[in-house]
Amino acid sequence: MTTEQDSASVEERVRDLLHSDDVESAREVLLAMHPADQADLFDSLDDDERQTMFSLLDADGAAGLLEHMDEELRKEIAEKMPRGTLAQILDRMKNDIAVDILHEMPPAEASLTLAQMRTAAEVLPLLQHSDETAGGLMTRGYIALHKDMTAEEALAFLRATKPLAEEAYYLYVLDGQNHLQGIVNLRQLVVSEPQTRLSDVMVTDVVSVAPDTDQEEAARLLQRYRLRSLPVVDADGMLSGIITADDIIDVIQEEATEDMYRMVGVGADESALAPVGQSLRRRVPWLVVNLMTAFLSALTVSLFQGTIERVSTLAAFMPVIAGHGGNTGTQVTTLVVRGLALDEVEVKDAATIVAKEIAFGIVHGALVGALTAGLAYLLSGNYWLSIVVFAAMVGNVLVAGIMGALIPLGMRTVKIDPALASAIWLTTFTDVAGFLMLLGTGALLVSKLQ
């Protein structure tokens, strides 16, 4: 049984052994570690230690380590490796990850590596699919059986070939032309009468995806039908590969991260710990777009300079009205973006959501408007100012609720990712609308406010 504490102290031990001459002990402790823990350890080592650690692993071990390594580090390591060694390691790796590594290499380098791979014929067809599709996620690590086999023959076949497939529970039943006919699971095979034909026990109502299906859709299906793996079937009905649940879990995490980051204008590959140069390139462009939208707010306010000079208390309420609108709308945008991602909200719900947010905004606006009006009266002693502040607050939370829903739904309608910086468009709206309502009403009533 493995615990958190264990793996920390094991890491310490390996690190010490890497610096000693006791190669055998180092190898032994290292091989006892799970590849995921090896990858963690590797990440924390310096270049020399990494080289020593790598030298302790055979091609199988190196394959396991690379499989669990962080994408960027993996790329770096693969680049430094002699082509022949890399080819051997890729041969022993899960197909889908081997393909990812080849994708990350310069095309010329990738083809030369592929030429030295024993599994080239298996990996080559996978290479044509883009990274974010079902084809890019699939592996050839499945077990295929012919539909005319009996349960007994199928078990004998497994015993004879001892296939080390990634997915060995679902067995894929094909006809002579590799068309997927159905799925039988290993339990059924074991408990069936020996003479039963696979075609009689297989499940034929199979949920499958095409190679160019988006990975998000594949994740949605696997999750919806609570599957362990998902077959990828081409236009001719031939089985191209399978996607396993562990890869889908990665997709789900990635997509959630992407949505969270995109909402605030950050790319999915950014990280809090990335080097500052990378972060500048990844974050600053959007921040500058942001700034330009903020300039719109500045110009809106500058239209009312005369009013602000005469009633400077209005300036104190600018951040309250604009900020509260922004927060209100961001809640709605977040709910809609996530609802769309989880398939709980659809574009056709737009009218329902807007109607609801209007009702929400009237009640909520009246409450926060009254509180803000109270503060305005305390600060100025002028009840006309309270009225202006109240009206602007109610108006802005209504705008916020409506736009908070419509911006992401509109983006989805025109097939733009609704998460894409929707918070930025929203706050531009709530800032400008808030200032227009507060300062505009203020300008109309300026004689009452002084």
Added chain:
Amino acid sequence: MTTEQDSASVEERVRDLLHSDDVESAREVLLAMHPADQADLFDSLDDDERQTMFSLLDADGAAGLLEHMDEELRKEIAEKMPRGTLAQILDRMKNDIAVDILHEMPPAEASLTLAQMRTAAEVLPLLQHSDETAGGLMTRGYIALHKDMTAEEALAFLRATKPLAEEAYYLYVLDGQNHLQGIVNLRQLVVSEPQTRLSDVMVTDVVSVAPDTDQEEAARLLQRYRLRSLPVVDADGMLSGIITADDIIDVIQEEATEDMYRMVGVGADESALAPVGQSLRRRVPWLVVNLMTAFLSALTVSLFQGTIERVSTLAAFMPVIAGHGGNTGTQVTTLVVRGLALDEVEVKDAATIVAKEIAFGIVHGALVGALTAGLAYLLSGNYWLSIVVFAAMVGNVLVAGIMGALIPLGMRTVKIDPALASAIWLTTFTDVAGFLMLLGTGALLVSKLQ
């Protein structure tokens, strides 16, 4: 093979049949649907149609339907059901979901239902665990084998008992006292020599969790080690249950949703389509807290009313400085909150992240400060104003980067969920700091600015 279009047209057909007298056809079409699709259809029906649909299903069918139903609807349906019927359905359901339903019922009602359940003895021990722990997620749907069995005996046992376990690929090897000794998978069993003892082929280095392990930690382990299911072992080493990957996928989605919603002050159970009364209760309390923090900004600005009356252009730059700080900081907070959730960032990285954000802030601040100073010169023709605006912008993006990192890291240190409305605390900071820097410098240089 199932496609999206098919299921939409099937739904239509069932809906029509539910209104006809052709009960047999309705049942037939319904039973051909996957329970996940049945649940979707059920959700869209009115009360009468739902009753008709329910009457077409036997207890097994009803169990499948409830398993795939949305939590709130499931609760509503379970409440209306006669106790005996519900008990029969719960008997046929996945343990972990049956437990969830019992948890949602009033305790007295739950115990009376449990008393009528055939599987009461199996479900009762699961009931003691809270919803968000490994114990609350686990099921008894696993296959246990004795360590002294041979491969042949184990296969004969499976053939004789034909267990319909949820997890039938990993087989759990126990000693006579139910202590988990190891795991053997069905493939190994099939390909092993008949006389091999399970204790000789089982994997003993098993990753497991305790019943009170947080569900997030369980998800992290299953994902890290790319497992299909995770055994739950109590303090005495006895196997209490297992957690399957499909439940972990739900946890991962839930936790991502929770983080996204909490960051903007919304509870995890809120939805864009919830009734407005519920949404008001769920969203308004935090929005009011929000408003109070915005009042701090208003009070900050009101300290500088004299300055604003004399240099009203300063008011135009208030939203630019405060807003840009907020956006900058929100990016950092989002990166840190997500990094913590994915275990890529730890509290001990605080100094690294802050140092990086300072470097980031200097470069980014100089750039956006210069752009904003340019606009200030265009609007006012006064280069002193440009200097004030530049200084405030650089200062505020530095504050934003530092606080954007420290707020979630600080919350994690004191064991508060770092996602919890951290965006709200951050923007309070960037608003107040931005106004103090802009208006404070403005007040000092007021004679130059007029």
